[in-house]
Amino acid sequence: MEMKKANQNTQKNKKYTLMAWVMALLVLAVAIPLNLLAEQLDISWDLTPNKLYTLTDATTNLLDSLDKQVDIYLAEPLENIAAEPETSALYLALLQYDSYDNINLVTFDLEREPELANSLNPDGVFNLSEGDFLIKCGDMVKRIPGKMIYQYEYNDAGDVTAAYFRGENYITGAIKTVSEGTMPGVYFLTGHGEAGKEGYSRLCTNLANYNYTSADLNLMTADAVPEDCKIVLIAAPTTDITEAEKEKLEAFLDKGGNISFMMSPNEKPVRYKNIEDLMLEYCLAMRYDRVYETDTSQHISNDPYTFMVNLVSPADEDQPDMTSGLQTSGLVPYMRNCRSLYSVFGSNYAQLTMGTLMVSNNTAVGEIYGGTDEDPEETRGQELILAAYAMDPTRNDSKIVVFGDGSFMSDDYVSSEYLAVPTFLFLSTITWMYNSDIDMSIADKEKTYDYMLLNSESEANSILYLFGAAPLVVALIGIAVWARRRNS
Template sequence: MAQKETAKPKKARSFTAAAMVFGAIALAIVILLNLMVSRLNVIWDMTPTGMYKLTQSTRDYLKSVDKKVNFYFLFDMDVLSTDTDSMPLYNAMKEYSEYDCINFQAFDPDSDPDKTKELQNMGFTVSQGDIVIECEGRTKHIPAYTMFETHTSSDNSGKQATSSVYFTGENIITGAIEAVVTGKEVKIYFLTGHSEKQIDTDFTTLKTNLASRNYIAEPLNLTTGSSVPEDASIVIVASPKTDITDNELKVLNDYLDKGGNICFWMAPNEDTVEYTNIESILADFSISMDYDRVAETDTDLYPPNDPTSFMCSIVVADQTSSIDLTSELAQFVDQGAQPFMTNTRSFMQIYNEGNNNEHVTTGSLLQTIDKIGDGSSTAVGEPMGGSKPRDRITDVVLDLAMYSTDSSRAGAKIMVMGNGDFLDDDNIYQAYMTIPVNLQLSVFSWMYDSDKALDFGIAGKERTFDEMNIESTSKANVINVIFIAVPVVVGLIGGAVWLRRRYSE
C-alpha cells in the first residue's frame, strides 16, 4: 500500500521528462545563439535613428570602392569601447574596418609616436581622436571634434531648454573617403587687379602646402569677368591696395548668394583709399572694418621697439555654438606657441546694418589681450589710411580676426584677418605666425571640407532612445500592473498548476 502511495503516475513521469528535455533544448539554443552572435559580431540597432549602424548609402558606397584606402584612427579602440557616450563612433569604426577597401589602423598617438610622426610628415597636425584618410597620395584630415554636434533649443522666453547630441561622423568620414578616392580638386582663387599679394609670387610656399591638402590655388581676375568660376570653393582677397569695382561687388555677391566663401586679408593701408564696396560685403555679414593699425602700449606684450607686433589672445568658442574654429589651436599654446599678430588693422561686430539680421552668425577669432577681464585692453587702434578723419580707438578689446556666416545665402561664409602677410613666403614658417597660420587652415576646412568635400548627404543621428512618458501616478500604477503584476501572477498560477500536476497521483 505504501508503494502505491509514493509511486509516481506514468503520465506525470512522462510530463516531467518531456519538460526537462524541452528545457535542455531551449538552454542549448540560447547558448548556441549567444556563441553565434558573439562570433559573428552581430549588432541589433534598435535606436530610432539607427545611430549604431552605418547607413545603407555608406555600405553600398564602400562595396563599390575598388581602391585601397588607408584609414588612420588616432585612438585606442579598447578604451573607446568602454565609453558609453562614444558608442556610435566605436561601432562606426568597427564597421568601416570590415570592408575590403579599408586598411584600418587604430592607435594611441601618445603610445605610437612613430606612426604619429608619419602622419605629421603628410603635413597634418594631429591629436588624439583625429582621423586621417589616404588614397593614392591624396589625404584628408578629420578633427575629432567634428564627430558629434550638440544642438541646443530654447523656449519662447529665450532660456535654455534642451540639448540634443548628434553623431555626424559617418557623413564626414564617408565623404572624406569619396574625396580621396575620386581625387576631387578643391579650387581656391586669389583675386587680382587691385595690387594684391599674388599666389604665384608672394605665396609660393602656401601654394605647395595647399596642394598637399588637395587644394589647387589659382589667380582670379574679375575686373573683366562676369562670374566667379563654378569650381571656386574659396576666394581670397589678399591685401588689396584699392577697392573692388561695382561690377566685382555684384559678381562676388552673386557668388555669396550661392553659398560662396571669401577670405579678406585686409592689411593696414596708409593710402587715402576707401574700401566702400568691400565694406558693403562685410556689413551684410555684421562686420565693420576700422581704418587703423593696432599698437600695444603694454611693454610686457610686445618686443622692444616694435609695439605693432604684439601678443594677442585666441577667442574660445562658446559651448553652445555649432561653429568652433579655435579649439584645435589650444594644442599649440600647450606646446609653448604664443598667439601673436603684427602689422594688423582691427574690426568690430555691428548690428542692424547692411542686410544682416537673425540669420547671420558672427564671431571673433583673435583679439587684443584683456588683462583685467573688464572688456578693455592696453592696445590702441591708431588711425591709418582712408580719405576722412578717424578717431583713435582706445580702452576696448580689439578684434583682429573674425568670421561670419549667413544661413539665408546658402550658408555663405566670410573671414576677415587684419594682416595680409602672415601666410606669405617670408612669414609662413616664422614661429610667431604659428597661431594665425593654423587658424587660417582651420577656416579653410570650415569653409569647404565640412560642407562640400566631406558631405555625403548623411544626416546627423540624434542620440535618442525609445521611451514611454507617464503623465500621472494612476497611469504609472496601471502600467506597473500590466507589465509587472500580471506576469508575476501568471507565473505564480503556472507554477502552482505545475506543482499540483507534478505531485498529483
Template sequence: MQKIKSIFKTTGTKNGTYSVGLTVIVIAIVVVANLIFGQIPEKYKNIDVSSTKIYDITDTSKELLKNLDQKVTFTVLAEKAGADDRIKTFLSKYSSLSKNIKVEWIDPVLHPSALSEYDTSANTIVVACDDTGKSTTVSFSDIIVMDTSSYYYTGNATESEFDGEGQLTSAVNYVVSDSNKNIYRTTGHGEATLSSSVSELMTKNNYKVNELNLVMDTSIPEECDLLLMYAPSKDLTEDEKTAVEDYLAKGGKVMILLGETSSADLPNIASVMKEYGMETEDGYIADPSRCYQGNYYYIFPELSVSGDMAKGITSQMVLLTNAHGMNLVDPARDTITTSPFMTTSENAYAVTEEAQKQGAYTLGAVAEETISGDSAGKTDADTSENDGESDDAEQEEQKTGRLTVISAGSLIDSQITDTFTQLENTTLFMNAVSSNFDGVQNISIEAKSLGTEYNTVQHAGLFSLLVIFGIPLLILISGFTVWYRRRKA
C-alpha cells in the same frame, strides 16, 4: 613509508612546502591577472608618457569617431612584426574609439598581389568605406615625417613630426563624406602665398584650393564654395569689385585677410567691406594691455567665438602683428548683420605717422545676408512672376551671402605659426574657413613634434648652489646631530 612521512614532518620540509605553495599561488594570481588585464580595451592599456603626447587623441577626432555610422576598414600593407611600434600602438588606440573601424594587416612579402590589388606600395594604410565606395591611402612616411633638410648638415635625416591622428582623421572624414569643397584663392593683386602648414591643413580637411586670376577672368566659377583673398597689396579693378559684389549678392562666400598695405591704397576692397558694415582705420594697431613681451604691435586679441568658430579653441591665445583696425558701421542694407569675433582691448591705438587714435578696434568680423536664391540678381519684373510660389519653396531657395574679414594676414604667417606652435592661430583660421560651409567642421589636426625636449630651469644659479652645497650640508649636519646625541647617551 614511515621514513618518508617523517621527512615531511621536519621544519625544513615544512618551510619548503610552504614556499612552494606560496609560489604556486603567486604564479596563479599573476596568470589570472594577465588574463583579466588582457581583456581591457587597448585605449585604456597604453598610457602615453611621451613628452609630446603623440598618442593623445583630440576631441575633434573622438567626436568624429563617436558619430561614425559607416563601416571603415584600415588595410595595413606591411609586415606587422617589423612595423614601427609607434604606428602599431597608435592604430590600436585609434581604432578602439569606434566599433565601426576594422584594422587588417597584410604582409606584402607573403601576399605580393595585394600591392597590385590596392594599387599602392608597401608600408601603406588603405582607408576604405564600402558604403560610399571611396578609399584613400596614408603612407607610413606621412605619419612619421622625416626632416630631410637636416641631411645636408648632419648627413642623416631625422624624425621631425608624428602625424598619425591628423592623417587618419582626414582619411576617415574623406571616405565617409559625400561632398568636398572648392576654395578659389585670388591671384594677380600681389597676394601672399599660403604656407605649407596651412596648405596641409586645407588638404587634411578635404578642401581643394584652386587659383583664380580675377584680372584675366572676372567671372567667379559656379563651383566656387569660398573665394579667398590673402594679403593683397594691389586693389581690385572696378570690374573685379562688381564681380565680387555680385557673387556675394547671390549667396557666395568671401574671406579676406588684409596684408600690410593701407586701406587708402585699396579703395575698392575697402568699399566692399564698408557695404557689409566694416570700415578700416588708418595705421597699425598697438595694444599695450595685450602685447607680447612689451612689443605693443605684437598683440593678443580678445576672442568672442561660438559655435563652429569655437571648435578646438581652448587657450584663447592668438598672436597678430602689423594688424589694421576696423570699426563696425551701418551696412548698406538692413538685411546684413555684422558681428565681430576678434577685437583689441579698449586701450589700443591706431598709430600713423601723424597721430595715435585710442579705442577698441575690431580685428575680425563676419557679415551675413540672407538672400532668396531665385530672386538674386533678377529684376522686379522677373521677381513678380514668382509671386505665386509657396513659402516652402522660397525657404528652400534662400541662400546666405557671407563676408569674413581678418585685418591681419599675419594670423597664418609661418613665422608665427611655426615658431609659436602652442598658439591657436591656425585653428581659428581653419574654423573661420569651415564656418562658411553648412554641416562641415574643421577636422584638420596639426602634426606633433618628435624633436627632443629639454628640461630647463630658469635662474639655475641659486638652484644649483642649493643642490650642490645646501642639501649635502643639511645631511651632514643632521648626521652629526644624531651621532652627537648617541655619543652623549
C-alpha cells in the same frame, strides 16, 4: 499502503527528473548546432537599441549604388582596433564597408610601413597621425582625423560616462565626396601685390588637411570666379581691386560665395575703395591704421606691435561659435601688425548675422598708417576690433570674414607659437564659411558606460554580498530543498 504511495512519488519524481534532463538535452541539441552554424556562416545579430554595430540605410544605399572603386586607408593596424572594446563599433563598421565589392579597406602601421604612407602622401600635404583615415577614389583624396571618429563625455572624476560613434557619418560622407569627384576650392586672389598661394604654402597644407583644394585666381584675366571655388582669399593686397573685379566678386557673393579679407596695414597712401565697397555691403569697414599696445605687460618685449588680444564669445546662441574652443585651450592669444575694423549701420544691417571674433585691450592705440584721409585721427581708449564676420541670408547665405592682418598666416609667421590662436581661429572661419564635410545626417551612436560610485567599504561589502553571496545562498537553499524532497 504507505509503501505503495512512496513508490508512486518516487516514480513521479524520476519521471519529472527525466523530463527535465530531456528538455535540457534538447536545448543543448538545438543551441550548439545553431551557434556552430552561425559561427561558420559568420552570422551575428545587432541587438543594441540604436543599432550601434550596423551600418545605416543611408550608408548601405550609397554603397549599393557606388560604381567606382574607393579605397579606405586606415593608419592603424586592424588588430589594434579589434582588440579594444571601446572601438568595437568602428571595427565592425569597417568590416561591413569592406564587404562591398567597390570598397577596398587597407590598414597599415605608420612606423613599420613608411613607404605606403609616403605613396599616399607624396607632397606631405596631409599631417598623418595614427588612427587617421584617407578615403581615395582616383585622384581625389579626403582625410578624416582619427580624433573625429568618437566623441567622449566624462564625469568629474575623469571617467568616461558615454561614447558616441561618429565615424559612419564622416566615412560615408567622404566616400560620397571622393566618388563624386568634387572638392571645395579656396582661391587666392592675385594681381594686387599679394603673395598668393606661393606665400601661403603652409596654409595650403592646412587647407588640404581640412579637405580643401587651393589655387591662385587672377580676376583681371578670368571671366568669373571658378565654379568649384567656395572661398576667395584676398590676402594682404598692396593695391585696390578694379571695378570689373569687384563686379565679378559681387556676382560670386550673390550665388552664396564667401570672401575672406586679410587686410594688412599698408604704409603707402593707398585707398582700397572697391574692397571697402564689398565690405560695406556687409556693414563692415576698416581703418587706415596700425595697432600697438601701450601696456608693456600686454606685448612682446620691445615689440608693441605684437600684442595680447581677446577672443569674443557669440552674443547669443543663434550666432556661430568659432572662439569658445580656443578660449578654453589654455593658449595666450597674440596678434601682430594689425589694422582695426568697425561696423557700419547700413540699410541691410538688421538682416545680417554679424559678430566680432577678436579685439584688443582698451590700452591699445590705432595709430594712423597709410591711406588717403586728409584729417585722420588716432583711435584710443577702447577695445579695437581686429577680426569680424558677417552673413547675408538675402544673398544665399554668402559670408565674409575680415582680419586686420594677413601676415600671421603667411609662411614667415604661421609657425610662431605666439600666433597659434589667430591661426586656429582663421581655420575655424574657413570651416564656418564652407564646411568641406558632407553631412549624411547619420546620427551619432551612443555607447554608454555603467559605473557605480561606492562611498565606503561597508557599502562595497554590501554590494558584494548582494550580487555575489546572495545568489550563492539562494542556490544552496535550492539544492537543500531538492535533496530533502527527492525521496519524499
